[in-house]
Amino acid sequence: MKPTIYDVARRARVSTATVSRALNGTSAVASQTRERIDRAVRALGYRPNVVARSLVTKVTHTIALLLPDITNPFFPDLVKGVQTLADERGYTVLLCSVAGDASREEEYLEMLSAKQVDGALLVGLVCGHQTIARFARHGIPIVSLDRNIDYPRAPIVQVNHRKGARVATEYLLELGHRGVAHISGPIGLRVSQERLAGYREALNKAGIGYDPGLVVSGNFTEEAGYTGIEALLEAATAFTAVFAANDLAAIGATAALKDRGHRVPEDVSVVGFDDIRLAAYTSPPLTTIRQPTYEMGRRATELLIDAIHSRGSIRRIQPVVFDGELIVRASSARLVTAQLAGAV
Amino acid sequence: MKPTIYDVARRARVSTATVSRALNGTSAVASQTRERIDRAVRALGYRPNVVARSLVTKVTHTIALLLPDITNPFFPDLVKGVQTLADERGYTVLLCSVAGDASREEEYLEMLSAKQVDGALLVGLVCGHQTIARFARHGIPIVSLDRNIDYPRAPIVQVNHRKGARVATEYLLELGHRGVAHISGPIGLRVSQERLAGYREALNKAGIGYDPGLVVSGNFTEEAGYTGIEALLEAATAFTAVFAANDLAAIGATAALKDRGHRVPEDVSVVGFDDIRLAAYTSPPLTTIRQPTYEMGRRATELLIDAIHSRGSIRRIQPVVFDGELIVRASSARLVTAQLAGAV
DNA sequence: CTGTTAGCGCGTTCAA
DNA sequence: TTGAACGCGCTAACAG
Numbered sequence: 130m131k132p133t134i135y136d137v138a139r140r141a142r143v144s145t146a147t148v149s150r151a152l153n154g155t156s157a158v159a160s161q162t163r164e165r166i167d168r169a170v171r172a173l174g175y176r177p178n179v180v181a182r183s184l185v186t187k188v189t190h191t192i193a194l195l196l197p198d199i200t201n202p203f204f205p206d207l208v209k210g211v212q213t214l215a216d217e218r219g220y221t222v223l224l225c226s227v228a229g230d231a232s233r234e235e236e237y238l239e240m241l242s243a244k245q246v247d248g249a250l251l252v253g254l255v256c257g258h259q260t261i262a263r264f265a266r267h268g269i270p271i272v273s274l275d276r277n278i279d280y281p282r283a284p285i286v287q288v289n290h291r292k293g294a295r296v297a298t299e300y301l302l303e304l305g306h307r308g309v310a311h312i313s314g315p316i317g318l319r320v321s322q323e324r325l326a327g328y329r330e331a332l333n334k335a336g337i338g339y340d341p342g343l344v345v346s347g348n349f350t351e352e353a354g355y356t357g358i359e360a361l362l363e364a365a366t367a368f369t370a371v372f373a374a375n376d377l378a379a380i381g382a383t384a385a386l387k388d389r390g391h392r393v394p395e396d397v398s399v400v401g402f403d404d405i406r407l408a409a410y411t412s413p414p415l416t417t418i419r420q421p422t423y424e425m426g427r428r429a430t431e432l433l434i435d436a437i438h439s440r441g442s443i444r445r446i447q448p449v450v451f452d453g454e455l456i457v458r459a460s461s462a463r464l465v466t467a468q469l470a471g472a473v
Numbered sequence: 474m475k476p477t478i479y480d481v482a483r484r485a486r487v488s489t490a491t492v493s494r495a496l497n498g499t500s501a502v503a504s505q506t507r508e509r510i511d512r513a514v515r516a517l518g519y520r521p522n523v524v525a526r527s528l529v530t531k532v533t534h535t536i537a538l539l540l541p542d543i544t545n546p547f548f549p550d551l552v553k554g555v556q557t558l559a560d561e562r563g564y565t566v567l568l569c570s571v572a573g574d575a576s577r578e579e580e581y582l583e584m585l586s587a588k589q590v591d592g593a594l595l596v597g598l599v600c601g602h603q604t605i606a607r608f609a610r611h612g613i614p615i616v617s618l619d620r621n622i623d624y625p626r627a628p629i630v631q632v633n634h635r636k637g638a639r640v641a642t643e644y645l646l647e648l649g650h651r652g653v654a655h656i657s658g659p660i661g662l663r664v665s666q667e668r669l670a671g672y673r674e675a676l677n678k679a680g681i682g683y684d685p686g687l688v689v690s691g692n693f694t695e696e697a698g699y700t701g702i703e704a705l706l707e708a709a710t711a712f713t714a715v716f717a718a719n720d721l722a723a724i725g726a727t728a729a730l731k732d733r734g735h736r737v738p739e740d741v742s743v744v745g746f747d748d749i750r751l752a753a754y755t756s757p758p759l760t761t762i763r764q765p766t767y768e769m770g771r772r773a774t775e776l777l778i779d780a781i782h783s784r785g786s787i788r789r790i791q792p793v794v795f796d797g798e799l800i801v802r803a804s805s806a807r808l809v810t811a812q813l814a815g816a817v
Numbered sequence: 818c819t820g821t822t823a824g825c826g827c828g829t830t831c832a833a
Numbered sequence: 834t835t836g837a838a839c840g841c842g843c844t845a846a847c848a849g
Contacts, residue, residue, distance in 0.1 A: 194568075202750065223535075
C-alpha cells in the first residue's frame with residue numbers, strides 16, 4: 130500500500146496538519162519537527178496523493194490542449210511550446226485530438242469540466258460559439274489559438290493571416306508576376322477568408338483586378354493542392370504563379386504542375402504558408418510564410434496560466450497577434466518574358 | 474457553484490447513494506426513481522466530479538505518454554494512434570515530453586505516480602532500468618515502446634530495427650553497390666546498435682567485409698547526417714551508397730552530398746529509416762524503411778489498457794514486434810560502372 | 818508553532 | 834430497492 134499523510138504523521142509523531150504544513154510551506158514549522166517529518170517522508174517514500182489534494186484545493190495543475198489533429202505538421206512545434214511553458218510553471222498537459230469534429234469537441238469540453246482541469250487551450254476548434262461559452266461559464270479559463278471566439282474573457286492568440294498572405298502575394302508581384310492564382314482553404318474558415326483577403330489586398334494595391342477564375346478552394350491538404358491546380362489548368366486562365374493557402378496545398382500544387390510538365394519555378398512560381406518543417410526539403414524547397422508556432426504555443430500557455438492565477442479578475446485582453454515571416458526558397462523566381470508566352 | 478451529487482439527491486428526493494447507483498448502474502433502482510434522478514441531473518446540469526470519484530475508486534481513466542520530443546517527425550503518428558485507442562476505450566492522455574533527459578524522465582515518473590495515472594506508455598526513454606522498475610513497483614502498469622526494459626511484467630512493443638536495416642542494406646547491395654556507408658545513431662542506444670547490426674548482417678551475407686571507416690555515428694539529426702557525410706568524404710574510403718539510421722540524417726546527408734557536388738542518386742544512393750512524412754517530398758524523394766507508427770501506438774495502448782484492466786494478473790508477455798517495410802523512391806539507383814570511377 | 822475538527826464530492830458498506 | 838454512515842487522502846479553519 131502506498132503510504133498516506135497519516136503514516137508520515139504517525140512516524141514523525143505529529144499531526145497530519147503539521148505534515149501538510151511542512152510539505153506545502155503553508156505556515157511555519159519548527160525546524161526540528163520539519164526534520165523529523167522529512168525523515169519520515171524519505172523513509173516511507175511518501176508522495177502526496179494529488180487527487181486527494183485536488184479534491185480540497187480545487188486545482189489540478191493540469192491544462193487541456195484541444196487541437197484538430199496532431200499529425201498536421203503545423204502542430205508539433207506548437208505542442209512543444211505549450212508543453213515547455215506548462216512544464217516551467219508546474220503544469221501538466223492533457224492532449225485531446227478533436228479531429229475537426231464539432232460534436233467531439235463538445236464531448237471533450239464536457240469531460241474536461243468533469244476532470245477539473247485548471248484551464249484549456251483551444252486550437253482551431255470548429256464548434257459553435259455557444260458551446261465554448263457554455264464551457265467557459267463553468268469557470269474554466271480558456272485561451273483561443275487561431276480562432277476568434279465571442280467569449281469576452283478569453284484571450285486570443287493568432288497570426289496575422291491577412292498580412293502574411295498579402296506579403297506573400299506582394300512578393301510574387303514584385304517578381305513581376307501578374308497572373309497569380311490562389312488555392313484557398315475551406316471557404317467557411319476565417320483563416321481561409323483572411324488569407325484570401327490578404328491576397329486580394331495585394332492585388333488591389335498593385336492595381337490588378339481580382340479574377341475569381343484564378344481562385345480555387347481546397348481544404349488544406351496535398352490532394353486539394355493537386356486537384357486545385359488541375360482545375361486551374363482546365364479553366365484556362367493564364368497564370369505564372371500560385372499562392373497556396375498552406376504548405377501542404379503548395380506541395381500538392383507543385384506535384385500537379387510537374388506532372389503536367391510545368392517546371393517550378395521556371396514556368397510557375399509557387400508560394401505556400403506555414404513553413405512546416407517539410408517545406409525546406411521539398412523539391413524545389415518551398416518559399417513560404419513562417420508562422421512562429423513554438424512561440425505562439427508558449428505565449429498562449431502563458432496567457433492561460435496567468436488567467437488561471439488571476440481567477441476571473443481578467444479584463445478583456447487584446448488579441449496577441451504574431452506576424453508571419455517571408456521565407457524565400459527556390460520554388461519562386463522572377464518572371465522572365467519568355468515565360469509569359471507559355472503561361473499556363 | 475457547480476452542483477454536486479447532493480444537490481441532485483435533494484432535488485430528486487432520494488439519497489446520494491441512490492443517485493450514485495443510478496448514475497453508475499451499480500445496482501438496480503426503480504425506474505420511476507431513476508427518472509426523477511435523470512430529470513434532476515438535467516435540470517441542474519450535473520456532471521460527476523471525477524476527482525472526487527477517483528479518490529474513492531482509485532482509477533483516473535488517464536494514461537501518460539512519455540516521449541522524448543514531439544517535434545521528432547517520427548512521433549505525431551504514434552501519438553495519434555495512442556490518442557485514438559485511448560479515446561475508444563474512454564481514456565484520456567497526459568502528454569509528457571521528456572527531452573531525452575534521464576532526470577526529467579525520473580521527475581515525470583514520480584509525478585505521474587502522484588497524479589494517480591492508471592498506466593504509462595514509455596517511448597524511447599533513456600533512464601536506467603531501476604528508475605523504471607521503481608516506478609512500476611508503485612503498481613502502475615507500463616508498456617515500453619521502442620526500448621527494452623528489464624521489468625518483467627511490462628509488455629514491449631517495437632519494430633525489428635535489425636531486420637529493417639538489413640533489408641535496407643540488402644536492397645542497396647542488390648542495386649550493385651559495394652561501398653555502402655552507414656551513418657548511425659548515438660552508439661549508446663539499442664536502436665542504433667540494432668540498425669548497425671542489421672547493416673553488418675547484410676554486408677556479411679553478401680560476403681563483404683565490414684569497414685569501420687565507412688561508419689560514422691550521429692544523433693539522428695539532419696546536422697548529424699550532414700557532418701557525417703563530411704567526415705566520410707574526408708576519410709577517403711570510397712562509397713557509392715549510404716544507409717542512414719534515420720530519415721532526418723539521410724536528409725542531412727543528401728544535402729551534404731549535393732553541396733559537395735555529388736548527385737543523388739546518380740553518384741551516391743541514399744536510404745533512410747522511418748519514412749517520416751517529409752521523406753516523400755524531399756529532393757529527391759527518399760527511399761526508406763517505413764515504421765507502422767500509428768499502428769504501433771494503437772497496439773501499445775491496447776496492451777496498456779488491457780494490463781490496467783487485468784490488474785497485476787499479467788504474465789510476462791512476448792514482445793510485440795512490427796516489421797518495417799522498404800519504400801523505394803528516387804534517392805536510390807542501380808550502380809552503373811561509370812559511377813565506380815567517380816566513387817566518393 | 819501545533820493539534821483537533823471539519824469537510825472536499827463521491828462510492829460503498831450495512832441495515833432496513 | 835433505498836438510506837445512513839463512513840471513509841478515500843488531504844487542506845483549512847480554529848483553538849490552544
